[in-house]
Amino acid sequence: MKIKIGTRGSKLALWQADYIQSRLKAAEISSEIIVIETKGDKILDRALSKIGSKGVFTEELEDQLHSGDIDIAVHSAKDLQSDLGNDLEIIAFTEREKTCDVLISLNQSLKVATDKSITIGTSSTRRVAMLKAYFPNVNIVDMRGNLQTRIKKMESGVCDALMLAYAGVHRMKYNEMIVHEFDENEMVPPVGQGTVAIEISKNLDPSKAEAIRSACNDPETEKCLLTERSFLKEINGGCSIPVFGNAVLEKDKIVFKAGIISLNGQEKVFVEKTQTNETPEELGKLVAVEILANGGKEILETIKSQL
Ligand SMILES: NCc1[nH]cc(CCC(=O)O)c1CC(=O)O
Secondary structure (H helix, E strand, O other): OEEEEEEOOOHHHHHHHHHHHHHHHHOOOEEEEEEOOOHHHHOOOOOHHHHOOOOOOOHHHHHHHHHOOOOEEEEEHHHOOOOOOOOEEEEEEOOOOOOOEEEEEOOOOOOOOOOOOEEEEEOOHHHHHHHHHHOOOEEEEEOOOOHHHHHHHHHOOOOOEEEEEHHHHHHOOOHHHEEEEOOOOOOOOOOOOOOEEEEEEOOOOHHHHHHHHHHHOOHHHHHHHHHHHHHHHHHOOOOOOOEEEEEEEEOOEEEEEEEEEOOOOOOEEEEEEEEEOOOHHHHHHHHHHHHHHHHHHHHHHHHHHHO
């Protein structure tokens, strides 16, 4: 048995594929890595929110799952849309990294809370809205491209700092450039940040699927991700909507914080709920329903008309 691992070609994506390959190897499963280019990799001159379709980083991988050219597709769980369609499923979430966002900069004395005027690069509507809400002193420039490209742009003076996921910065070994870690209670991370997901076609041989799952899945992370992804599905936002949701296990309970924020950061609906860890999907859905009922629906509709 040799598992064909499909992945995007960015360094971060290749790290993820290598990581999965090493987990499989530890379970004595051999594999090969197949690099597939996606729309999100090819189109770099437009904001993601303008490319439009869901799954800009996943569609081509999913095509090859359907055709059987690859056995598994490896993704950042954050990049995976909430609705996979009937013939695809996620069989594993790897042990989660720290989930917060960070700032990296060439200027180690940069202070995001007090510096009079700094410019931060990001292309995420969620990060833009959060920065506007909590750090009105900050200017924002749109910044697409992979981590390496973004750092080059920062070096050329386009911005003073980049706002990124801790997980990606850590995996690419840029920890030394971190100048700020955002507080997760305030800047709640997005659904799925910090874990790697394995997607398959339901046609994959079940014994293969089970072997892969047992080599790679972390049950605690999975509970958190089931909560977060069920929330995302119920909110039905799409990848460009600034929603956030982060679940954490505490003993036999799940603590779930989630919400939605308007593009300008002025309006926000936030809900926190704690429930038994036995029904993660129920919890995610419950929180989404509450957010929508408490003003989230209006925020969502306004955002959709603005994008
Ligand atoms: N959209 C790109 C992306 N997808 C996943 C990560 C980070 C790694 C992770 O969350 O697993 C990143 C980079 C970033 O947001 O800074």
